[in-house]
Amino acid sequence: MLQATVDRLRAEVEGLQTAMRTRAVIEQAKGMLAEREGGTPDQAFDRLVQLSQDTNRKLVDIAAEVVGVAAPLRDRAGEPDRPDPATPAAATQPEERPGPAPGSDAAPPPGEGLPARGLAARYHLAAAAMASAGSTEDLARLLHDTALAPLGVTAAVLALLEPDGALRLVGSHGVSAHRLSQWQRIPPVTALPLTEAAQSGTAVWVATRKDFAARYPDVPGEDLVPGRTVCALPLRTGGRVIGAMKLGWAEEYRPDPEAERYLAALAALCAAELERIGAGAAGPGRAAPVAEPWFRAVLDALLDPVLILGAVRDPGGGVTDLRVEHANAATVDLAGRTADDMVGRRVTELYPGMVASGTFGRLLDVAATGAPYEGGAERFEEVVDGAVRASEMTLHATPFLDGVLVSWRAHDERDRRETQLAQAQRLARLGTWSWEPGSTRLTCSPEVPRLLGLPDDGSGGIGLAQALAAVVPGDRDGVRAAAAGLLAGAADTTLEFRVGQEAETRSLRVLATAVRGLDRSAAVAVRGVVQDVTGRRRAEQALAGTRTRLAEQRRRADTEHRAVLALQRALMDAPAGPPTPGLHTAARYLPAGRGSKVGGDWWDVLALPDGTVLVVVGDVSGHGLPAAAGMANLRHALRGLAYTGAPPEELLARLNRMLCHERGNYTATAVCGRLDPATLTLDWARAGHLPPVVTRGGGEARLLEMPDGMLLGAVPGARYRPARLRLEPGDTLLLYTDGLVERRGGDLGEGVHRLVEALRDYRADDIEGCLDHVLRRLGAPNPLDDTCLVGLRLT
Amino acid sequence: MDADTAARGGPAGADQLTVSVDRSAGRWVLALAGELDHDSAEPFRVALDGALRDPPVLVVVDCSGLSFCDSTGLNLLLRARLSAQAEGGEVVLAAPTPMVRRMLEITGAGEIFRVFESAAEAGPGPGGGG
Numbered sequence: 001m002l003q004a005t006v007d008r009l010r011a012e013v014e015g016l017q018t019a020m021r022t023r024a025v026i027e028q029a030k031g032m033l034a035e036r037e038g039g040t041p042d043q044a045f046d047r048l049v050q051l052s053q054d055t056n057r058k059l060v061d062i063a064a065e066v067v068g069v070a071a072p073l074r075d076r077a078g079e080p081d082r083p084d085p086a087t088p089a090a091a092t093q094p095e096e097r098p099g100p101a102p103g104s105d106a107a108p109p110p111g112e113g114l115p116a117r118g119l120a121a122r123y124h125l126a127a128a129a130m131a132s133a134g135s136t137e138d139l140a141r142l143l144h145d146t147a148l149a150p151l152g153v154t155a156a157v158l159a160l161l162e163p164d165g166a167l168r169l170v171g172s173h174g175v176s177a178h179r180l181s182q183w184q185r186i187p188p189v190t191a192l193p194l195t196e197a198a199q200s201g202t203a204v205w206v207a208t209r210k211d212f213a214a215r216y217p218d219v220p221g222e223d224l225v226p227g228r229t230v231c232a233l234p235l236r237t238g239g240r241v242i243g244a245m246k247l248g249w250a251e252e253y254r255p256d257p258e259a260e261r262y263l264a265a266l267a268a269l270c271a272a273e274l275e276r277i278g279a280g281a282a283g284p285g286r287a288a289p290v291a292e293p294w295f296r297a298v299l300d301a302l303l304d305p306v307l308i309l310g311a312v313r314d315p316g317g318g319v320t321d322l323r324v325e326h327a328n329a330a331t332v333d334l335a336g337r338t339a340d341d342m343v344g345r346r347v348t349e350l351y352p353g354m355v356a357s358g359t360f361g362r363l364l365d366v367a368a369t370g371a372p373y374e375g376g377a378e379r380f381e382e383v384v385d386g387a388v389r390a391s392e393m394t395l396h397a398t399p400f401l402d403g404v405l406v407s408w409r410a411h412d413e414r415d416r417r418e419t420q421l422a423q424a425q426r427l428a429r430l431g432t433w434s435w436e437p438g439s440t441r442l443t444c445s446p447e448v449p450r451l452l453g454l455p456d457d458g459s460g461g462i463g464l465a466q467a468l469a470a471v472v473p474g475d476r477d478g479v480r481a482a483a484a485g486l487l488a489g490a491a492d493t494t495l496e497f498r499v500g501q502e503a504e505t506r507s508l509r510v511l512a513t514a515v516r517g518l519d520r521s522a523a524v525a526v527r528g529v530v531q532d533v534t535g536r537r538r539a540e541q542a543l544a545g546t547r548t549r550l551a552e553q554r555r556r557a558d559t560e561h562r563a564v565l566a567l568q569r570a571l572m573d574a575p576a577g578p579p580t581p582g583l584h585t586a587a588r589y590l591p592a593g594r595g596s597k598v599g600g601d602w603w604d605v606l607a608l609p610d611g612t613v614l615v616v617v618g619d620v621s622g623h624g625l626p627a628a629a630g631m632a633n634l635r636h637a638l639r640g641l642a643y644t645g646a647p648p649e650e651l652l653a654r655l656n657r658m659l660c661h662e663r664g665n666y667t668a669t670a671v672c673g674r675l676d677p678a679t680l681t682l683d684w685a686r687a688g689h690l691p692p693v694v695t696r697g698g699g700e701a702r703l704l705e706m707p708d709g710m711l712l713g714a715v716p717g718a719r720y721r722p723a724r725l726r727l728e729p730g731d732t733l734l735l736y737t738d739g740l741v742e743r744r745g746g747d748l749g750e751g752v753h754r755l756v757e758a759l760r761d762y763r764a765d766d767i768e769g770c771l772d773h774v775l776r777r778l779g780a781p782n783p784l785d786d787t788c789l790v791g792l793r794l795t
Numbered sequence: 796m797d798a799d800t801a802a803r804g805g806p807a808g809a810d811q812l813t814v815s816v817d818r819s820a821g822r823w824v825l826a827l828a829g830e831l832d833h834d835s836a837e838p839f840r841v842a843l844d845g846a847l848r849d850p851p852v853l854v855v856v857d858c859s860g861l862s863f864c865d866s867t868g869l870n871l872l873l874r875a876r877l878s879a880q881a882e883g884g885e886v887v888l889a890a891p892t893p894m895v896r897r898m899l900e901i902t903g904a905g906e907i908f909r910v911f912e913s914a915a916e917a918g919p920g921p922g923g924g925g
Contacts, residue, residue, distance in 0.1 A: 597833075621866030623833060667870055669902060688902035710903025714873050718903075744830065744863060748897055784832075785865075 002352040003383050010349065021128035022060040029063035061121055068120020119262040122150060126266065130273050135325075138344075139273055140171030147266050151259060154250045155225045158235070158270065159186070159194055160243035167194055167244065169293065170274070174248070175225060177300055180293030183224040191216050193232035194224070198244040203264070204232040208252060229253040233263060237271035245270060299328035302407075307331065309347060310403040311367050319367045322347045322404060334391050335384040353382040363397050363404055372398040377411065422446065429532035436525050437487055440464050451508060451532050452499055472498040472505055486514040487523050496533070506534040561595045564628045568602075571632060577607030580677050582729070584793045585615075586767045588775060592623075592739070593783030600627030600668070601737045601786035602635050606642060611677065614642045617735035617790050618670035619689065630666045634659070634712075638672070648672040649685035649720040652709060656687065656720075659713035667713040671735050675727075680794060682725040682733065687712045690738055693755060697730025701759035703752060732770060733792040734759065739785035740778055754778055767793040813860075814838045816845070822853040822920030824889075828860030831868035839868070843875045850882030853920035855911075859890035864898055876908065889914040 026048070033044035048066070052059045126147035133139035136158060144156050155174030159167040165188035172180055186195060193204040193216075206212045207229050212219075223230065227248025235243040245267060255263070299306050309322035323346050327339035333350070342350060347360060354360045357380070362373050374396050381390045392415050395408040422445070425431055431447035441461045442448070449456040452470040471479055475497035482495045493512050498505040512528035572589055585605045591598040600620025607613050616638060620630040637658060641651045651672055659668065671692060673684030684692070688711025695701040709720035727733065734755075741751030758777035762770045771791050780787045812835035815826040823846040831839060846854045854875065858864075876886040887909040891899065899905035911917045 619866075621870055665870070665874070667866060667873065669866075688904070690901060706901070708903065710906060711869075714904065715907060748894070 004386075006349050006352065010345075017132065021125065022063075024128060025060055025067055025124050026063040029066040033066055060125075064121030064124045067124055118150075119258055122147060123262060123265055123269075127269055130269060133273060133277065134344075136171035136274065136277055138171075139270070139277065140173045143171075143266070143270060144173040148247060151263075152249050152251065152253060153247045155227055155248040156245060157194075157225055158243065158245045158274065159198070160235075160274065161198055161241065167198060170243075172293075177293050177296045179224060181297045184293055191218060192224075193230055194244045194246050197232035197234045197246075198241055201234045201236065201241050203234070203260070205255070206230050207254065223248075226250075231255075231263070233267040235267055235271035235274065237268065237275050242271055242274065296326065296328070299326070300330070302328060303330060304407050304409050305331040305333070307342070307406045308400060308403065309363070309367075309406060310401075312346065319364055322363060322367065324350070325403065334380055334382045334389055334393075351382060353380065357381070359395065363406065366397045366399055366404050367402070370399045372396070377415065431530050432528070433530060434525055434527040435464070437523060442467055448530060451506075451530055453506075470499045472500065474498075482510075482512070483526070486512055486526055489523075490514065506532055507537045509533045557596060560625050561598060564598045564625060565591060567628050567632065568598075571602065571635060576605050580607055580611075580613055582795050583613065583675070583677055584767045584795065585613075586771050586791045588771050588787070588789040590739075590775070590781040590787040592786050593781045597623050597784050597786075598628075599623040599786050600631035600666075601739065601788040602631045603735070603788050603790045604635060604639065605790065605792075606639060608642060608645075608674075610645060613675045613677065613792075614639075615673045615675060615733075615735060615790060615792060616670060617689070617737060617788055618668055619737045619739075619786075619788070620668045621666050627666070630664060630668070633664075634668055634670070638670075647685075647722060648674055648683055649709070649722040652685050652687045652712065652720045653718070656712045656714075656718050657716060660716040664713070667711050669711045673735070675733075675792065680727045680729070682727060683722060684725065685709055685720045685722050687718075687720060688714075690736065690741070690752070693734045693736075693752075693759060694725065694727070695732040695734075695759045695762075697728065699760055699763065701756045703756065727794055729794050731794050732759065732767065733794075734774070735790040737786065737788040739782040739787040740774075740780065740789060742785065743779075743782065744784065751778065765793075765795075767791045811835060812838060814842045816842055820919040822855055822917070823849075824855045824857055824914050824917075826857040826860060826914070830863035831861055832863060832865050833867045836867050836871060840871055843871060847875060847878050847882075847884075850879070850884050852879060852882070852884040853917070854879060854884070854886045855889050855914050855917040856886065857889045857914045858892060858895045861892055861895055864895055869898070869902060869904055872908070873904070885909070887911060887917050889917050 026045075029048060030041045030044045033047060034041045037044070037047075048059060048062050051062050055062070126143070129142045129146045130139060133142050140156060140158050143158075144153065148156055156172065157169055157175060157180075158171040159169050162168050162185075167186040167188075169180055169184055169186075186192065188195060188199070193206060197204045206215060209228060212223065212230065225246045225248040227250055229249040229252050230246060231248075232244050232246040234241045235245055247263075299308075306328040307324055308326040310325040311319045312321035312323050314320045324342045324344065327342050329339065331339050331342065333342070335350075337350070347363065348355055351360065354363075359375070359378075359380070362375075365371070366373050375394060377392055377394050379390055380393050380395075381388055383389075391410045392412045393408045393410045395406065397404050397406045399405075425445055425447040429447070429451065431445045431451055433442050433444035433448050435442045441463055443461045446456055446458075446460075449462050452462070452467055454462055454466055454470055468476060468479065478495065479497055482493050486493055491514070494509065495512070496507055496509045498507055500506050508530055510528055510530045512526055514523035515525040515527060516522070517524040568589065568591070572587070576585075587603045587605065589601065589603065599622060600618075602616075602618050602620075604616040604618075605613065606616075616635075618631070618634060618638075620627045620634065622630070634655060638651060638655060641654055646654070652670065655668075655670070659666075667688075669687055669689035671684065671686045671689045673682050673692070675682045685707060687709045691704040691706045693701055693703055704723070704725065707721040707723040710718050712718075725733075736755070738748070741755055742748050743751060755774065755778060758774045759770070761777075762773045764770070770793070771789050774789065775787070812827065812829040812831055815828070817824040817826070825839070825842050825846065827839065829835065843854070846852055856872065861868075872886060872888075879886050888895075888899075889911045890913050891910060896905075899908075899910065
């Protein structure tokens, strides 16, 4: 917002200045026309407007012409230039010619002897412009831009005579600083157009380079003012020559008399302006170095931007503002402006942000007190085209003559990278270091002292002795040995050691490389990286501990599992007594799929002395060895009891009393049956267990009804209801445990239904095949429970 | 009404059991949710032990959330029943799921415990009503 206002005001001021200049010319034209033709100034103005419309040219151009035609070309002093008898050359003054007679017609007479219409107008415009020049450089620029460029002049220099007759360059346009620096002060004896013009007081023209080489054979290399055609004109004011100016054209140029007169008039004008600016009157001591080409060349050679600011003082002498007098070639500011955009403008105008932030105040202090200002890295903000632009910069300002020399360096990129690197190191708990043999200090990044547990004094290094002292005493020898090894010729070395106090040591790992000297043996430097690996070490240790424990557990589990399987195998292989004719039996035992779940299922088929066959299936609660032990207990007890000849319900009741009495904290379920092969009758009872399934020879299979009988080991006085089943040849009886039919997330009823169906579908005569068929259909083994299956087939 | 929740049981990946404990109306209501087996039984064991420390006690085991129960669970109940009885208390079952009902029927444990349709029906405890 502020910047927009400043821009607008400046444009207005420039506009006003232009307007003022043109107005002066128009007023003059009005006056002259009114005098010549009679009538009022307003009538004259109307006439000018009319002319402007008729010829379709700007009013100011018409007016300038009128003034040029009507009035002789005068210098600023208001006196027509007196011709110097010593100068025969082209400074012919129009006042020698008769002016147009009063009463003659309005149109100017044809250009015989008069400056051309366009040039005269231009002269006046140039005069007005040059009157505003504040310095000799300014003057040269305005001279070129407003007066010389239309003629095709591409380069110009202004030079003033020194007391000793040498010529000193004071202003230029279109000439490189480097060359200016070389031609800075031209001794009087040098044969050059400039010196010739100044000494002779006449204009010197050299049309081509060939001519130049011919006339000035001693000039080495490139001429000061580049150009095909060059011309040097004396600068004369108040009757004396004060210097000379030289002009160069890129293309060959032959002037006509009008142009020559024009140039002569310009030269006089220049001389007067130079005198006004005071550069001529004063001695060389007061000339600002800024005007010195060598100084500008030095500044241009620097990599950083440099501004020369001149003081703007109030009437009381206090410095109120600073104006850019020079900016070197490297200058690009925060807003992207270069030297051309900045010269002549005030700091308050260019950098309102600096005013707001207080930096401008500091610059004023430098100018006022003469004490330099060296800022640290700071954030500078300016509003450019409505957007905020910011940059991290370091700015320095020193007093220079009566102003300030300012230089700055932007270091965003470098800063950002450095910050990122430091952050990365901090996060990774990693630091870099280097050491030269013989030095007592390690150079290192800020993270290294932190890792060692030492204070960081910001010096970018730590003492070697200090670093070693931070290492745990027991590890110091290892460190020394590794260092010795590196110096002696070892390649990369990795070393771990601990630092810190006993209560809290940390582990550091160092990777070090030796940098070899030319002779390839002695190390000239050792460099490396150090990282805190404490966390990793601890994790590894914990992990190792866990792994060990886990392995232990697995071993134990394996052992137990094997023991259970061995026990079960031993039990199931126990002799079943003499085979019974007409009865085929088969059994399957599948431990739980998951090893840890192997438990207490069992089956038994036993031919008893009285010819009956005991058939049992049972399931002890729990898993692992305790369940297997419990199972063995019950199996043996039941076998023993069976020899008493007691019926199944009695056997179960006794088992129950035994279990309750033992208080073994486990329960069991079982089906116990006794088959009489002679009568094909099965007497059976169940204790909390799923009832058997029977298949009739015809393929019909069904679940037997459940006689009352609760699980073993729950209630001491539990009673068991007996059941009787009459079988026929071709029938199959299946006893099983719940592992066969029960699955997590499934329905028990569904499993039993599947069992019944599987049996129904089995038509063959083979009990073993039947069992396998059933197991397959029901998806045995059960991962979470043992599966036990006993089949009896009557033939 | 006092209510707090016990932890989940079982090793990672195993069947999970949640036990919610509600002590009010002079009785303990342990609401089970999930699968009750050897691996997940611990919270139930802990909850039962807690309840039994405070005799005489009526413990109502709300089974409405049980999707599985094997011999481990049954054994816990049987043991808890004996402990409670020894001090003049009781362990009853409430709101059994069909699965639980079947288990009770097959094992005959339905004859051992009083079974109610809901925890509310189990009535106030020995401590009195309210």
